[in-house]
Amino acid sequence: MRLRNIPGAKEEMFVNPFVVQEPENKKGKWNEIYGAERPFHIEIGTGKGGFITRLAALNPDVNYLGIEKYSSALIKAVRKREEMTDADNLFFLRFDAEYIPQIFAGGEIDRIYLNFSDPWPKDRHAKRRLTSTHFLAMYEELLSDGGQVEFKTDNRSLFDFSLAELELKGWELLACTYDLHADLALNEGNIMTEYEQRFSEEGVPICKYIARPGR
Numbered sequence: 001m002r003l004r005n006i007p008g009a010k011e012e013m014f015v016n017p018f019v020v021q022e023p024e025n026k027k028g029k030w031n032e033i034y035g036a037e038r039p040f041h042i043e044i045g046t047g048k049g050g051f052i053t054r055l056a057a058l059n060p061d062v063n064y065l066g067i068e069k070y071s072s073a074l075i076k077a078v079r080k081r082e083e084m085t086d087a088d089n090l091f092f093l094r095f096d097a098e099y100i101p102q103i104f105a106g107g108e109i110d111r112i113y114l115n116f117s118d119p120w121p122k123d124r125h126a127k128r129r130l131t132s133t134h135f136l137a138m139y140e141e142l143l144s145d146g147g148q149v150e151f152k153t154d155n156r157s158l159f160d161f162s163l164a165e166l167e168l169k170g171w172e173l174l175a176c177t178y179d180l181h182a183d184l185a186l187n188e189g190n191i192m193t194e195y196e197q198r199f200s201e202e203g204v205p206i207c208k209y210i211a212r213p214g215r
């Protein structure tokens with residue numbers, strides 16, 4: 001997803017207090033930037049931040065980091081963060097997930113959320129999908145024991161690909177649905193993202209899995 005360029009957004013990402021700078025220096029000590037040591041959950045491809053800001057407000061006992069590649073999306077997430085006056089558990093990072101092993105230590109992350117990740121439909125781009133074995137291998141290193149990935153998408157072919165990739169890597173599938181909003185158990189407490197809102201209004205069913213590395 002490429003949003004219209006927002007003048008000044010990139011420059012602001014270098015100075016906004018809710019956007020982490022020099023992430024390589026936080027490797028192994030991300031907890032230090034938050035108000036307290038707590039479980040550490042990240043969202044990759046945060047977009048405009050509707051999901052993670054609501055999640056962080058509901059769960060003050062978890063530290064959250066929203067990672068997004070483009071400033072023009074991230075600035076909208078940061079604006080939502082600025083309204084959360086009391087929270088000390090949410091930061092953002094402008095970063096390409098391709099390089100996450102440079103900024104996180106092994107076992108440092110307790111949960112990874114992937115919401116409506118870009119599908120990269122061409123076969124030659126399959127490695128760029130955030131649910132590919134290429135990324136699963138990175139997540140495996142960075143997740144703590146018992147750490148999980150939660151993935152939602154409207155895109156059935158991306159979802160089928162993603163399930164096959166889990167199997168190739170020997171991951172354990174803990175939960176799976178092809179129609180999240182009709183699944184009473186999995187939908188309980190579900191927080192809709194901006195994309196989820198849009199697709200479900202169009203009647204498109206939402207797929208979701210929860211999985212963890214098979215250690």
Ligand code: SAM
Binds near residue numbers: 070098193
């Ligand atoms: N998660 C949001 C939602 O559900 O409304 C946004 C979904 S949008 C289709 C995908 C987002 O992931 C875009 O904002 C895109 O810039 C971001 N993204 C894609 N690849 C990324 C990467 N490698 N690292 C960080 N962000 C990425």
